[in-house]
Amino acid sequence: MAIIERPAPAGAPALPAPATPTRTYGALRRPVATTGWKSWVFTVDHKKLGIMYGVVAMFFFIVGGIEAVLIRLQLAAPDGKVLSADVYNQMFTMHATTMVFLFVMPMAAAFANYFVPLQIGARDVAFPRINAFGFWTLVGGGIIVNLSWFLGGAADGGWFMYAPNSGPVFSPSNGVDFWALGLQITGIASLTGAVNLIVTVLNMRAPGMSLMRMPVFTWLQLVVQFLLLFAIPVITVALFLLSFQRSFGATFFDVSAGADPLLWQHLFWIFGHPEVYILVLPSFGIISEVLPVFSKKPLFGYPFVVFSGAAIGFVGWGVWAHHMFASGLGPVSVAVFSIATMAIAVPTGVKIVNWTMTLWGGKLNFTAAMHFAIGLVVLFTIGGLSGVTHAVAPSDTQQTDTYYIVAHFHYVLFGGAIFGLFAGFYYWWPKMFGKQLNERLGKANFWLMVIGMNLTFGPMHMIGLQGQPRRMYVWTEARAGEGFFNLAFWNRVASIGSLILTFGVLLFLINVWKTARSKQVAPLDPWDARTLEWMTTSPPKEHNFDAVPTVHHLDEFFHRKYAQDPVTHEIKQVATAEDIVRDQEANADKHIHMPSPSYWPIILAGGLPVIALGIIYAIPVAIVGAAIVVLAIFGWSLEPSTAPDTDFDPPASGDGTKELAPLG
Amino acid sequence: MADAVVHHADHGHHTSTGLSNNKLGMWLFLGSECLLFGGLISTYMIYRGRVGEGPRPGNVFDIPFTSVSSFVLLMSSLTMVLAVAAAQKRDDRGTTLWLTVTGLLGATFVGGQVYEFTAMYNEGLGFTTSLFGSAFYTLTGFHGVHVTVGIIMLLSLVAIIKRSKVPGDKAEVVELVGLYWHFVDVVWIIIFTLVYLIPT
8 A cells, every 4th residue: 555645547457565664663564465465454454444344244144044044944934953052043133133233233344434434534443443444343352252052052042132031041152252352342343343433424524525514325324334433332231241240250130049030131122223224224214325326316305305304313212111012111211202103203204205205206217226226215115114023012922922923024124224224235346346237137136135035024913913033942832823814824834935035145146246247347437426425436446536525415425427507407417427537637636645555453352252261261361361362562662553654665755846755 | 432533534535525444434433433322321310319328419419529539530632632633643652651641640530539438438329229329329320431431542542652553543433532532522522411410
């Protein structure tokens, strides 16, 4: 990576590597590789980190998906023999944990990392090294959570890990220890990411990019990062208490010792309810970009979408106890949380209306991304409506712990969060990789997923209301019932649905593979997009923009391409994306200082899993891990984020010529 | 969060809010910390009466002693302010002097906490004796760790200033450590009031 870059003409070869640093900070010289694995492992570039987040999240999506299919195979027939009761418990616990913490959150982080700086016209995030640290921390946490599969059994108390299931009596293996410590580590990743992205959005916007000119994706990511900032410490406390109970003999959740089992439930859901908005709001943001572009209209009621997002962010803190209606909170609490839960449906409904009105009267272009975006609107509405039935406490008491709940949250999380992420893949792929995913495969991918998902989760409404409890590893023929509501039939449908879903995801992977092999280059602006991230090359240069744009409008890129004829009032194209990018290259900023790669983030992040393993197996190992962390913090602190010119030999000269100069 | 402290990303460049990235980042981090201590304090408040067979809070607390060590910690906020003032006047000697004094006062507080824990343990309140014991040691222990991290940051800063190795704006780095230090102090005022002064 060049430390100081001169803008290169389009198509020019990559800049040669800079010379070796002459000064060392702490113990290590800076990494300088610009190609090969080192250029990825030690990078602090938000785009590379975004792609790495995406790859890791996709890996865990496949892991979580395999776990889901095994669950459905077990339940496809009465008295299933595929999994034992014990392994089944581990399977559903790890399926949820993996999908929530290791797929949807990191995938949303992937898009946030890649696109938030681009959408606000910044060259990187505020703290690039902390960004790299967050990614490697996530990897470490994911490994710790999953390592338990190979070391005596995974966590088996359900993803919300209620007491007493989380205690040593019902969970004697180390699974829950790995789970608690692993999530503690991924929590550090989320927290540092939240601080980083909030500062980035608030502080690093391009000139003229006021808050109300920010793209909706960036806005909703800002809301999500605030939710993370305040929700993560609460789960941190809960996980610490759980670890202290399991490792050091405390009795925080042990009823026999006089503890209050509701303490865990409250702490978990004070985190857990904001968490569901953390999962779904990024996808809301993605389709708020996709729908206007493929409707050829601005987003209907931009301020309403933004403020209803913020409203969800606030009200989301006051509804957690609706997860606990069956725990005997008392009528006043139940009434309050019931009403608050119905209230939060309002800002969500506002968004649905805005998206629908964006489509209304638009010139609709049914691309794969548009398919997924419309799929989200429809499926999330179904999930939202069943959600309102949970808000009604007496009805919820009937539904608690049945498959009806499972149906609800898969409609909002699969139909909502995951469909939004897929819309993002198809929409932004050409920007990230310079190649378009195949549209025909993409649509097949969509239809398989939409059919598979409805066949899998639709019947769960019925089998849930019929009374089949969730988390039971078998169901019996004798109690399956008859006629239309026969459990055996609908369980089989759900299992077949999950296989169709699997083929849908497989088609996506095939699409990625085919696109990677294809040589066809995507046009600069394939969708006639509206926002700043499209106002640069695809994939963007390391410094994102040759000249940082000055923003005059919401949908700045659209306004640069189109203008209204003063006489006829017709909207006419006045420039192409190519013109705009060429113009930027011609007026490129002279000196662009980019943050330099560093060894410290990965070393610091590497210390954390060592501490976790030490706490579980041998305290001396934890001390070694802590020593790594402390030394890495010192090394990090002494190393400037951006290497000064004098760090390189020969020293970079300070003149402002614009020719392509290999600098270092 | 020592990493955010000595991090300089923006070279004093213009930012949209006018506030430096580091300072805004530190404020956000401290906002998050409020919820961490909020959770720990809530846990303690629920469990402080659940003493089982063990000693009651009133029997093990030595309020005059803890008042003195609380006073010492509060005074360290004053010396921290003096350190920041010296740093803003580019007075390296004053800065390192007051940073050192702040660190020593903090160390006195932590020493007092170690003494207090030992005394309470000898009176029969272990970490696993009762829910009160577990919650008390967890809450005050977390605070003690925060103070200790603060002391390490202060003393490291002294060493780095003496060797002129501060990356970025020195006065701002001192101010950031100061923000953290004041926050830890404020949290202690809340803990001292709720844990020690309000009778069960």
